[in-house]
Structure formats: C-alpha cells, structure tokens
Amino acid sequence: MSLTEFICGLPKIELHLHIEGTLEPELMFALAERNGVALPYATIDELRAAYDFHNLQSFLDLYYQGMNVLKTEQDFFDLAWAYFTRCAQDNLRHVEFFFDPQAHLERGVGLDVQFAGLNRACNEAEKELSITSSIILSFLRDMTEDSALATLEAALPYREHFIGVGLDSAEVGNPPEKFVRVFERARAEGFHAVAHAGEEGPADYIQQALDLLKIERIDHGVRCVEDDALMKRVAEEHIPLTVCPLSNLYLKVIDRMEDHTLPQLLAAGLKVTLNSDDPAYFGGYMNDNFLAVQKAFSLSREQWVTLTRNAIDATFASAARQQALHDELNAYIAAA
Ligand code: HPA
Numbered sequence: 001m002s003l004t005e006f007i008c009g010l011p012k013i014e015l016h017l018h019i020e021g022t023l024e025p026e027l028m029f030a031l032a033e034r035n036g037v038a039l040p041y042a043t044i045d046e047l048r049a050a051y052d053f054h055n056l057q058s059f060l061d062l063y064y065q066g067m068n069v070l071k072t073e074q075d076f077f078d079l080a081w082a083y084f085t086r087c088a089q090d091n092l093r094h095v096e097f098f099f100d101p102q103a104h105l106e107r108g109v110g111l112d113v114q115f116a117g118l119n120r121a122c123n124e125a126e127k128e129l130s131i132t133s134s135i136i137l138s139f140l141r142d143m144t145e146d147s148a149l150a151t152l153e154a155a156l157p158y159r160e161h162f163i164g165v166g167l168d169s170a171e172v173g174n175p176p177e178k179f180v181r182v183f184e185r186a187r188a189e190g191f192h193a194v195a196h197a198g199e200e201g202p203a204d205y206i207q208q209a210l211d212l213l214k215i216e217r218i219d220h221g222v223r224c225v226e227d228d229a230l231m232k233r234v235a236e237e238h239i240p241l242t243v244c245p246l247s248n249l250y251l252k253v254i255d256r257m258e259d260h261t262l263p264q265l266l267a268a269g270l271k272v273t274l275n276s277d278d279p280a281y282f283g284g285y286m287n288d289n290f291l292a293v294q295k296a297f298s299l300s301r302e303q304w305v306t307l308t309r310n311a312i313d314a315t316f317a318s319a320a321r322q323q324a325l326h327d328e329l330n331a332y333i334a335a336a
Pocket residue numbers: 018021056063168169170196199247277278
C-alpha cells in the first residue's frame with residue numbers, strides 16, 4: 001500500500017467542522033428553490049466563482065448569505081445528511097461539529113427546528129454509516145455576550161442534543177475576554193468548552209481563551225508559534241489544536257501550504273489534529289486536506305498515525321468509544 005493510499009484509508013476523526021460550511025452550491029440552489037428563497041447568483045458556476053476570499057470576513061459574508069436557504073427541519077437534516085454521506089467516502093468514524101444557532105434565530109428559524117434536523121441526521125449516520133457524532137453550539141463572537149447568554153439559556157431545554165460550546169465568526173476585535181460569563185455558565189451546566197483562537201487573531205487570544213474561558217481544545221491556534229512560552233505551555237498541558245490547512249490557505253492566513261506552521265507545531269510536540277472547517281467553501285473535505293498537507297510536507301507514516309491518535313484522544317467521546325477508535329486504528333495499521 002502506498003503512503004497516499006494509507007493516508008486516504010485511515011479511519012478519521014473530524015473535530016473542527018461548521019455544518020453550515022458543508023452547504024454545497026448544488027444543495028444551496030435546491031433548497032433555495034424548495035423554500036422560495038432568492039439567491040443573488042443565477043447559476044452554480046456564478047456562485048462558485050464568488051468563492052474567492054481574501055480574509056476571514058470576506059468568507060463569512062458569503063457563509064451567512066448561503067445559510068439563508070435553511071428554513072425547515074428537513075433542510076437541516078438534508079444539510080447534515082449530505083455531509084455524513086460525504087464523510088463516509090473519506091473513512092470518517094467520528095465527528096464533533098459546530099452549528100451557529102444565532103445566525104438561524106436571527107432569521108426566525110427556531111432552535112427546535114435546528115436541533116431536530118441535525119439530531120435526526122446524527123442518529124441516522126450512526127445507524128446507517130457507523131459514524132458517531134456530537135454537536136457543539138457555537139456563539140458568534142461579533143454579537144454581544146448578552147446574545148450568547150440568551151442563546152445558551154434558550155438551548156438548555158435541548159441539552160441532550162449538544163455536548164459543548166464554541167466561539168466562532170470574526171475574530172479580530174472580538175477577544176475571548178468578551179465571553180467570560182457565558183463560558184462560565186456553560187461550563188457550570190456541564191458542557192465542554194472550545195473556541196476559535198489564533199486563526200487571524202494574535203497569540204494573546206489563545207492565552208485568553210485558555211485562562212479566561214478555560215477551553216479544552218483550541219480551534220485553529222496556528223498563530224501559537226508567535227509566542228514561545230505559549231507553545232511550551234500548550235505542549236506541556238497537552239491541549240489539542242484543531243488545525244484546518246485548506247481553510248488557512250483559502251482565507252489567506254498563509255500564502256502557500258508550504259508556509260503553514262504545522263511542521264513547527266508538530267516538532268514542538270503539540271497535540272495537533274487536522275480538520276476541514278468549511279469544506280464546501282474551502283476546496284475540500286478531510287482527504288483533500290490530508291493530501292494537501294502531504295504534498296507540502298511529505299510527512300512520515302508515523303506522523304500520520306500520530307495525527308490520528310491525537311484526534312482520537314482529543315474527542316469528547318466516552319472512554320469506550322475512544323478505545324474502539326484506537327482499536328480500529330491499530331487494526332488498520334496492522335493490516336496496511
Ligand atoms: O473558519 C472560521 N473561522 C471563524 N468563524 C467561522 N465560522 C465558520 N467558519 C469559520
């Protein structure tokens with residue numbers, strides 16, 4: 001088996017994925033028609049041509065516009081189910097994905113609708129595709145903390161449907177310190193905590209997210225390399241980083257994949273994982289991300305195994321599920 005075949009066949013874990021970022025243009029057009037929503041693009045090609053981002057905000061503008069087609073429980077189910085079936089092609093075995101409830105609430109789509117559709121797709125994925133999954137409720141950091149607090153309160157009746165809270169959207173100017181109270185409340189309610197930090201924002205935002213929000217994983221975190229003491233701390237405390245290589249390239253966090261900080265993060269012993277973020281917008285799903293990294297850095301088979309083990313250990317899955325994932329990986333390695 002070639003190393004490329006080995007990489008593609010690896011049993012995979014996705015820990016940084018925005019379900020709204022899996023909305024492919026074809027489904028966007030189909031849902032727009034089904035729901036009578038007007039799109040500002042005449043054709044799928046015209047829409048794809050607009051996917052030419054120069055920073056995070058230029059992507060977010062299209063991302064929020066795209067999700068306007070999501071209206072009903074069936075829409076949220078169709079979105080997540082399309083993602084899960086795509087996952088199966090790349091041998092994904094476990095997924096922990098974000099959704100942005102405030103972006104849908106603002107459009108008049110209730111939490112009942114959002115949770116029902118997403119949860120039904122998760123159950124179906126386990127039954128039909130043997131992919132386990134959990135949902136992380138992500139707050140929009142360009143909205144107020146009061147809005148985040150109100151969203152958390154409104155979501156508590158659905159607590160069995162999500163395992164944690166996250167923080168996403170426009171990073172610069174919206175530091176973690178803005179969300180201390182809502183993360184404290186979420187943690188007190190027993191939820192896991194993660195946050196996007198150090199994507200476009202400075203290393204200090206990573207520090208804040210750890211110290212003030214007490215997060216268990218850092219989403220992105222690629223600017224960690226700008227602070228030696230922080231690098232040392234993140235390594236020593238075994239805090240996982242959910243790195244998204246194609247996202248960083250498409251959002252111009254880096255100019256070329258060869259400029260990615262991944263090798264430095266790995267060399268410093270950080271618990272790096274690889275993920276796809278918003279695959280419908282950033283040119284690819286998990287295997288596309290893995291192969292883009294391999295093309296740039298020619299990692300060893302052992303490094304690929306390490307990345308996969310890191311991801312298993314970084315999940316919020318039960319000890320039994322983590323062990324089953326390790327067993328599956330070990331069997332794959334033995335047979336390869
Ligand atoms: O890559 C991202 N960064 C921040 N917010 C987001 N919301 C969706 N994708 C992203």
